[in-house]
Structures are given as C-alpha cells and as structure tokens.
Amino acid sequence: MPNGGKSLLIFLYSVKGDGGEMQTAHLRGHSVDLAIIGAGIVGTSIAVAAAQRGLSVAVIDANPTPGFGSTSASAGIVRVHAGDFASSLMSHESVFAWKNWRDFVGVPASEAAAEFVQCGTFILEDHNETLDKYAAVLEANGIGFSFLGHDTLQEELPWADLEKFGPPAHPDSEEFWKEPDGLIERALHTASSGYVADPALAAQNLAQKARRLGAHFVMGQRVVGASRGAGGNWQLTLQDGNVLESANVVNAAGPASIEVNRLLGVGNDFTVGQRIIRQELHHVTASEEIKNPAHIVDGDLGINFRPEGKDGFMVGSSGDPVDGEELISDSNKYRSDATRDGWYRQAGRAARRIPSLALTAIPKGVAGLYDVTDDWLPIFDKTDQPGVFIAIGTSGNQFKTAPVAGDFLVDLVVAQMNGVNTDEHPLEVHLKEAGQSIQTSVFSRLRTVNDGGMRG
Ligand SMILES: Cc1cc2nc3c(=O)[nH]c(=O)nc-3n(C[C@H](O)[C@H](O)[C@H](O)COP(=O)(O)OP(=O)(O)OC[C@H]3O[C@@H](n4cnc5c(N)ncnc54)[C@H](O)[C@@H]3O)c2cc1C
Incomplete structure (x- = not known):
C-alpha cells in the first residue's frame, strides 16, 4: 500500500448544491487514466472532454467547490479580438458554446446555468x-x-x-x-x-456535466506531493496523506501552477516564463x-x-x-x-x-x-515527464476559451497514450464551428515567445 499504510482513496464530492457534504467511496487498488489538479474553468473543461473520450477521470481541488480559484474573480469577458490568430479563433469557437451554454453543459431548466x-x-x-x-x-x-x-x-x-x-x-x-x-x-x-456574469457557476456547470459522464471530484484536498511509481503511474499525495494513483496528470492549478510544476518535476525545459x-x-x-x-x-x-x-x-x-x-x-x-x-x-x-x-x-x-x-498566451502542452500535461499560464484572458481548451488538452493526452510525440509531431486541432484548425505548437511550452500576445 502506498504512502505508509494510507489507502488509495477517491472521494466523491456532491456538486448538487445540497450543502456540499462529502461522500466517500473507497476505490481501493484502483487508478484512473487522468488526474486533473484544479477544478477551475480549465480543469472542469478538461474533465468533460476526457470523460467524453471514455477516460476515467479524477479532479482534485483544494477548495470545497469548483470554480473558487481565479475563475471566481474573473470578469468573464469573451472577446473575439486578439493580437494573434489562434487566440482569436479559439474565442470565436468558444462563443458557440457560451451562446448555447445550457445545452452545452446539459443543465436542466430547473437548475442554474x-x-x-x-x-x-x-x-x-x-x-x-x-x-x-x-x-x-x-x-x-x-x-x-x-x-x-x-x-x-x-x-x-x-x-x-x-x-x-x-x-x-x-x-x-x-x-x-x-x-x-x-x-x-x-x-x-x-x-x-x-460576457458571462457568473464564471464560477460556469465551472460548476462543467463539473456537473463531468460527474454525469463518470468523473470523480476530490474537493477540499490539496495535492502536496507527486512521484512516479515503479509501474509508471503517478501517485499524488493529498494533504490528508491519502494517495491518488493515475496514469496521466494535468496541472490546471491556475496561479498555483508554478508550484504544482515543481511538485511534478517539470518546467526545466520551458522556453516561456x-x-x-x-x-x-x-x-x-x-x-x-x-x-x-x-x-x-x-x-x-x-x-x-x-x-x-x-x-x-x-x-x-x-x-x-x-x-x-x-x-x-x-x-x-x-x-x-x-x-x-x-x-x-x-x-x-x-x-x-x-x-x-x-x-x-x-x-x-x-x-x-x-x-x-511572457507572451500573455497560455501553455497547453505535454511536458518532458511522461504522462504529465499542463494547462497553465492562462494570463488573465483564458476564461473565454475554456470550452475549447478541454478538447485541445485531451487531444494531446490521447496522442501520447497512442505513442505520438507531439513535440516532434504537433497536432492539428479542428474547430468545428469556425471550420478551421490550429496547431498545438502555438501554445507549446517550447515556443518562441510570441510578440502578438495580448494582455488580459
Ligand atoms: C480579476 C480577473 C479578471 C479576469 N477577467 C477575465 C475576463 O474577463 N475574460 C477572460 O477570458 N479571462 C479573465 N480572467 C482570467 C480567467 O479568469 C482565468 O484565466 C481562468 O479563470 C483560469 O482558470 P483556471 O481553471 O486555470 O484556474 P483557477 O480558476 O485558479 O483554478 C485552479 C484551481 O486549482 C486549485 N489548486 C491549485 N493548487 C492546487 C493543489 N496543489 N491541489 C489541489 N488544487 C489546487 C485551486 O484551488 C483552484 O480552484 C480574469 C482573471 C482575473 C483574476
């Protein structure tokens, strides 16, 4: 048993708004395909995209409720103009999701969207x-x-x-x-x-959708340690000492992502600060x-x-x-x-x-x-650690693209699971509504700093 006799646990968190109480289920000996650190607008979007592709998902957040990090302070502005082509295109694609949000997240008329x-x-x-x-x-x-x-x-x-x-x-x-x-x-x-007047609610709507698709939410627990086990899986130590095991991990920790990168041992090869x-x-x-x-x-x-x-x-x-x-x-x-x-x-x-x-x-x-x-563009990428991905550097302006960011990141995860090195072979992500594609390399950790990026 990992971590000095502590159990491998997954806490199932209720996001139904019924008092926020914790339900615990002991899934001993199980690991998930993808653990996401951070239940902000970005982490919850990744959870939906991953669960839709049939991956087993656990999302861990230090806060009691999804969307309580930077997302809750956001002005929620969704602007389609930008200094660079990819950001503008991703916003444009996201507008289709924001416009039909209730359908996009599948929230019934009786609940808040x-x-x-x-x-x-x-x-x-x-x-x-x-x-x-x-x-x-x-x-x-x-x-x-x-x-x-x-x-x-x-x-x-x-x-x-x-x-x-x-x-x-x-x-x-x-x-x-x-x-x-x-x-x-x-x-x-x-x-x-x-604009979206209640950005935290948008993250909670995505969390609801992810849960319906089978994702587990471990709320009120900070990830305090990470190591790679002998079998190649990642073992994330939570603040209560329990350990969550996963084949892949995404750092979607918002402003804490610099610290989480350190825990995961990534960042040394980044060309973007x-x-x-x-x-x-x-x-x-x-x-x-x-x-x-x-x-x-x-x-x-x-x-x-x-x-x-x-x-x-x-x-x-x-x-x-x-x-x-x-x-x-x-x-x-x-x-x-x-x-x-x-x-x-x-x-x-x-x-x-x-x-x-x-x-x-x-x-x-x-x-x-x-x-x-450094260039006010996000970093959505793999890293030099197998199974570790990053959806970070959201630079005060990536609330707007979150509906698309989930798929973007999960494309990278699935590619690595299929043996593709996306540093050498970047993917073309197709944006259905916009009818255009963008290359994953534009948001790479190894990119040349782009002088077209636009401040939050
Ligand atoms: C004042 C302000 C105004 C903004 N206005 C806009 C705007 O108008 N339009 C726009 O597009 N964007 C805007 N943004 C930016 C946008 O809000 C952010 O880019 C977006 O919300 C980031 O989402 P996130 O999920 O990456 O991070 P967060 O929402 O911060 O979520 C990260 C989560 O990770 C959790 N976490 C961190 N470390 C750990 C750990 N070790 N273990 C477990 N959990 C952890 C945190 O508790 C947090 O809930 C604004 C931001 C701010 C601050």
Whole structure:
C-alpha cells in the first residue's frame, strides 16, 4: 500500500448544491487514466472532454467547490479580438458554446446555468494604433467586425464622453486633468463578443456535466506531493496523506501552477516564463440607466469595462504602466479585496469616459490572480515527464476559451497514450464551428515567445 499504510482513496464530492457534504467511496487498488489538479474553468473543461473520450477521470481541488480559484474573480469577458490568430479563433469557437451554454453543459431548466450576455465589444482607438492589427486578425479568421466613426459611435454609446483623454494617467497627476486632445474618431466593433456574469457557476456547470459522464471530484484536498511509481503511474499525495494513483496528470492549478510544476518535476525545459500578478476589478454605478450597455476596450484611458446590471460596469486595467504590475510570490497569500488606490486609478479613469458615474468613497470590487506567461498566451502542452500535461499560464484572458481548451488538452493526452510525440509531431486541432484548425505548437511550452500576445 502506498504512502505508509494510507489507502488509495477517491472521494466523491456532491456538486448538487445540497450543502456540499462529502461522500466517500473507497476505490481501493484502483487508478484512473487522468488526474486533473484544479477544478477551475480549465480543469472542469478538461474533465468533460476526457470523460467524453471514455477516460476515467479524477479532479482534485483544494477548495470545497469548483470554480473558487481565479475563475471566481474573473470578469468573464469573451472577446473575439486578439493580437494573434489562434487566440482569436479559439474565442470565436468558444462563443458557440457560451451562446448555447445550457445545452452545452446539459443543465436542466430547473437548475442554474451560467448566462452569456452577447453585448458586443467596442474597441476605441488608442495611442498604439492597434485597431488595424485586430481587424487583420479578425478578417483572416472570418469573424465579423465593423469600423465606426465618431458620430455613429456616439449614437451607439450616448452615455459616453468620446473625447481623447489619454495617454492614461493617474488621477493624482496633472496630465490626468489636462484638456482633452480632440475626439475619438474611430472604433472597431465585434458583435459576437460578450460576457458571462457568473464564471464560477460556469465551472460548476462543467463539473456537473463531468460527474454525469463518470468523473470523480476530490474537493477540499490539496495535492502536496507527486512521484512516479515503479509501474509508471503517478501517485499524488493529498494533504490528508491519502494517495491518488493515475496514469496521466494535468496541472490546471491556475496561479498555483508554478508550484504544482515543481511538485511534478517539470518546467526545466520551458522556453516561456510564468509569473503571478494581482489584478483588481471595480464595480462602478452610474446615476442613470445605461442605454446599449457594451464591453468597451478603452486604450485611450488604459481600462476596459463591461456591463454589470442596468446601470453599472465592472472596470479593469488594460495593463498600462500607470497601474504597474503587482507581482505575487505565493498564490495563497494576497489581498483579495479592492484597494482604495486601485479604485481611485481605475474607477477615476472610467469616470472621465462615463460622466454619470457616481463614485463612492468606499471601493467596491474584487482582486484575483493572473497566472501570466511572457507572451500573455497560455501553455497547453505535454511536458518532458511522461504522462504529465499542463494547462497553465492562462494570463488573465483564458476564461473565454475554456470550452475549447478541454478538447485541445485531451487531444494531446490521447496522442501520447497512442505513442505520438507531439513535440516532434504537433497536432492539428479542428474547430468545428469556425471550420478551421490550429496547431498545438502555438501554445507549446517550447515556443518562441510570441510578440502578438495580448494582455488580459
Ligand atoms: C480579476 C480577473 C479578471 C479576469 N477577467 C477575465 C475576463 O474577463 N475574460 C477572460 O477570458 N479571462 C479573465 N480572467 C482570467 C480567467 O479568469 C482565468 O484565466 C481562468 O479563470 C483560469 O482558470 P483556471 O481553471 O486555470 O484556474 P483557477 O480558476 O485558479 O483554478 C485552479 C484551481 O486549482 C486549485 N489548486 C491549485 N493548487 C492546487 C493543489 N496543489 N491541489 C489541489 N488544487 C489546487 C485551486 O484551488 C483552484 O480552484 C480574469 C482573471 C482575473 C483574476
């Protein structure tokens, strides 16, 4: 018996919302085909895809409920524009799943399912002339978009002051208060983009589907050790000392993935680095109902915001230097509420664009962690350890592609089970709705850092 007499256990967790109690079943001597570390939106999507292919699956998460990691802090924005072709295409394919989410996850009408609000995205012209770059990517991927001039944009967004306030500045600085420098003359619009208001519920819906397909969920247990047994299987030690044995393991641990890579002994050959960044999202409310609420990418002010309720928005930073980067060294130790300074910087800039915002003295918002790579693209790949796979580096922007990421990763697992070395022979993953394919090498751990990646 592995681990000093402890049993090989699988805990079956109830996700029915009936109090969250644990049920335990002792599957002594059994191992699974695939263990997934992390029950966020990515891990649960992989669980569904793997169970659909007939693999036996166990998902382990330190939290009591799926979706309680970075996923729960997410703004849930599903934008189809990107600086690179593959990300844009994966988002486009995912929109088909988000639009039909209840059917996609098979949740009956009597139960709660996450809702996709297809509000569209307006990308305002900025100081880096990115609009044409996005347009070229959208065009090549066959994704609908249009350009709007100032007057049409103003008709679409009657609540917005469409003057040029940038470049982005801190509300404490003189530059912030300088006179506007003309008008926003151009914007790019994608009608298919939108947001999911309850990202954690989306992960729970996927977990429900995975369970119906036979996947086991081991909740409230952290993986604290990993080793490869004599027979080649992986033995994952849980915090209570029990051991879960699996032929293959996926690290889908979100911001903790750097630490989990260390446990699994992978990372030495990666050419793409990872870091953890703390990110705040602020809830702002206007004093009037917002007509035609939409997701706005406002490079002029270095923020982006999406509707929240009838009169509000969730405002995040687009990563301008004015917001800096708050690096975190331990994913378990960070401040999860919004700070006054973050609120002042982000909500203050939003108030220039939306003059009817009623800013309160008390910040209202959340903070979460981005698991960021050097090029802001994820890493979905095998590793140099047999049977170890990674779905990491989701860089503050991979909630949106999660419905597709599961299949992408499981294609890699199945290929290795069939003896294919995907480092030497990358796969073509076919995207059914988009009618196009992408190569697995674009998200490889061994890629050349891509300068087309786009920040969260
Ligand atoms: C503030 C914020 C806003 C965002 N906005 C957007 C957006 O608008 N659009 C978008 O597409 N993306 C957005 N993102 C990014 C997106 O939310 C993440 O990329 C996505 O949720 C990551 O999902 P995940 O499953 O990889 O990670 P997580 O949701 O973090 O899940 C990882 C899980 O692993 C578990 N875990 C970790 N270590 C262990 C261990 N050792 N043992 C067991 N379990 C472990 C954790 O408990 C956690 O539940 C945002 C992120 C943040 C923080």
